[in-house]
Amino acid sequence: MADAAITAGTVARPNYGSMSRDRRWALRWSYFFLVLFAIFFLMPPIYMLITSLKTSQEISAAGNPWWIYDPTLENYIELLTQNHYLTFFRNSAIVSVCVVALTMLISVIAAFALARMKFWGSATLATGVFLTYLIPETLLFIPLFKMFAWVNETLGIQLMNHWWTLIILYPTLTVPFCTWIMIGYFASIPKELDEAALIDGATWTQTLTKIFIPVALPGIIAATIFAFTVSWAQFLYPLAFTTSATELVLPVGIITTLIKGDVFNWGQIMTGALLGAAPPLVIYAFLMDYYIAGLTAGATKG
């Protein structure tokens, strides 16, 4: 707000001194480059939309690829009525919702314990949780692959090639970060607040549900969004651990079923990718501030 006032002041002021002239030129250049960058950043999603509205004849024709001569919803109808696309979408939705619920349950409770109810080794554990967040899934998928085989041999539970296996796996990607940012949010709540509750005779559960969760709600929303986008976008684990068409989730499903050998059905692939990108984009459009809060919290909190 403060810099808005300053900017407005400088622009409105009559033309004297080089500072306001400089300022105006800086503003013009800023807009110029912002437009260039916006074109670069938005070109692929826009091209997805353009391609998704074309017929396959038009896609393979030699005309202008950036223009739709004969708009059609053919790709959308075909994708949503045939193929396994709806199955992928359903699998993705179930997995993501379960993972979000599980993640928030584990991380909010653990973060509360780590932020307020210090116990032996709790500080080390908080650091350890953060370190876990830095271990990438590309390091873990091979040993996990072998562990699943072992589970199948000894316990007789087949974990491979089931979409619900992903519900067990994804929390490893979401819980550490969510716990970390929840610790940050909980730690920023003044101690007086829960001391007052304790004096009034509140139990730990009441302190958590009646005070911490309501007060840290923005943090919880940010963490929820983070958990959802991570589990919706995860690609490596489903690629490694699921194969049959009924068990796939979105990103892998599009790539393995719509690309048949060397035949790329680009109209449908782009439609599928665009619809697959829609849920995170919709959430982002409505909850942008929480999304960004979650993004920046990782490095600025704590």
Place this chain on the structure above:
Amino acid sequence: MADIAARGPTATVGDSRSSLHKLMQRKSTIAFLMALPLILLVLILVAYPAGYAVYLATLNKGMTRFVGFGNFEFLFGRETFWMVVYQSCLFAITAVIFKAIIGFVVAHFVHNIPSKGQRKWRGMLLVPWVIPPAMSTLAWLWLFDPSYSAINWILAHLGIAAVPWTGEADWARFSVILVNVWIGSPFFMIMYLAALKSVPDQLYEAASIDGATWWQRIWYVTLPMMRNIIAITALFSLIVTFANFDIVRVLTAGGPLNSTHIFGTWAFRVGIESGDIPLGASVSLFMVPILAVAATFILRDITKRGSEV
């Protein structure tokens, strides 16, 4: 909480000490139980597999015999391995540098414009980060298509010959980095924008009064004030980029001729697709040194800031 507990005995006096002790014990037990799901998750699905990877890397292909450093020796003798090492470093370092530069520049432009328009621009410019990488890489794959490339169509109209985006080794290396920069620079932009907002305006006013040029303002005011956030964002991104999988897998699948494989994708090719789990585990373990270095720096920064607060 600790001070309440400490004040307790003096207030209630005498023999309540044992019950207080019990209460303390109960509190920490409850706390431990509350953190238990987290601990189990981390131990079973992160810590154990990480250790298990080291063990796996010492076995032969059939996983029947201990071969010590045999897999590593085998890798060191293979040309492809050194290509993967080279490509991983090139990919991660170049991509992070360009992401940081573009993020910084864009953040500056957004910061420059009147703040009522900033929200809109920020929202638009973050879109590449929001789309799942596998999906947006598909769009790039289509933009780079050898026969129908929409980018080449534009280039042709500008009189530039068609570019083999994913067909030739060096262009393919460029393409995977380009896509990574496209996906990652909005994240840097957001982080730097948040940091820019925290630089007090008075510093810039003072610099202007002293006659500083815009370049001097950036060099002597902005950069020193943002040093921490620049470092930590770059380290985070280095880890993520180094361990990348989606982009390379979808865009080139490591081709042409393994020239764009990085550790993650090559480990997948060797370990899962070719079925040599120990060798795949060995490949992925080569990510550990650089991750450890980056993690150490991040952790140092965090503990330092923790002690300041």
